[in-house]
Amino acid sequence: MQNILKQFILGAALFAAGVLSSEETIADKSTGKTFPVNVSFSHGGKxxxxxxxxxxxxxxxxxxxxxxxxxxxxxADLNKNNVFNQALNDNLAKQLTQIWVRDVDSKTIKDGYQDTFKKVFSQAQQQALQSQEEQFLGFFNENASVNDKHVLRWIPGGIIEVEINGVKKGEVQSPEFARAVWSIWLGPKSVVNRAQLVSRVGG
Incomplete structure (x- = not known):
């Protein structure tokens, strides 16, 4: 009887651990890569x-x-109707975490960003924000390998911070540039299926 009770308790504990684990991560079913449900970071003493x-x-x-x-x-006050506006709102802290599933050289990464900025910016905006764009691209001087992690953070005040494999590469400050960067994934011309990026938002 005691053995049966121990097995039941062990089984229940393993089940609970499995449920907890599934709740603590989200998975990209297409690649199998997993991400934590919650993240935190410090910036400016906050x-x-x-x-x-x-x-x-x-x-x-x-x-x-x-x-x-x-x-x-x-x-954040999020629902299906306002989530894309909120995703481009400078008053909210945001993060995009990328896990690479193929090797890509730094030139290709930079070229990809430049091509996208041309689609997001008007000609006037490109000229006005050229220095911010060059500063941002300068953070990507390393080739990306499978399982490398690139983290982009948008801190209120228009601060874009870049972290690669846990190492902070620098930051750019410009609310207009920050919105352009986030528009790459959450704007109307997103390079991914942006509906998937807000699939956990209710309402």
Whole structure:
């Protein structure tokens, strides 16, 4: 009887652990990459806590390039009708975490950003924000390998912070540039299925 009771308790504990584990991560079913549901970071002496809104896959010419998870500040007033506006709102802290699923050289990464900025910016905006764009691109001087992690953070005040494999590369400050960067994934001309990036948002 005691053995049966022990087995029951062990089974219940393993089941609970499995449920907890599934709740603590979200997966990109296309690549198998997993991301935490909640993330936190410090900046300017303040601790920021964020919740995942969804995950998607970046593909190019039908080839999977990376998985990307989107996060928005904990406590944000989000629903299906306002989520994309809120995702481009400078008052909220946000994060995009990319896990690469193929090797890509730094030139290709930079070229990809430049091509996208041309689509997001008007000619006047490109000229006005050229220095911010060059500064941002300068953070990507390393080739990306499978399982490398690129983290982009948008801190209120128009601050874009870049972290690669846990190492902070620098930051750019410009609300207009920050919106352009986030528009790459959450704007109307998104390079991924942006609906997947907000699939966890209710309402």
């Amino acid at each position: 601790e920021w806590n964020l919740n995942a809104t969804g995950v998607s896959t970046r593909t190019k010419f039908f080839v999977k390039v990376y998985s990307v998870a989107s996060y928005i500040q904990e406590g």
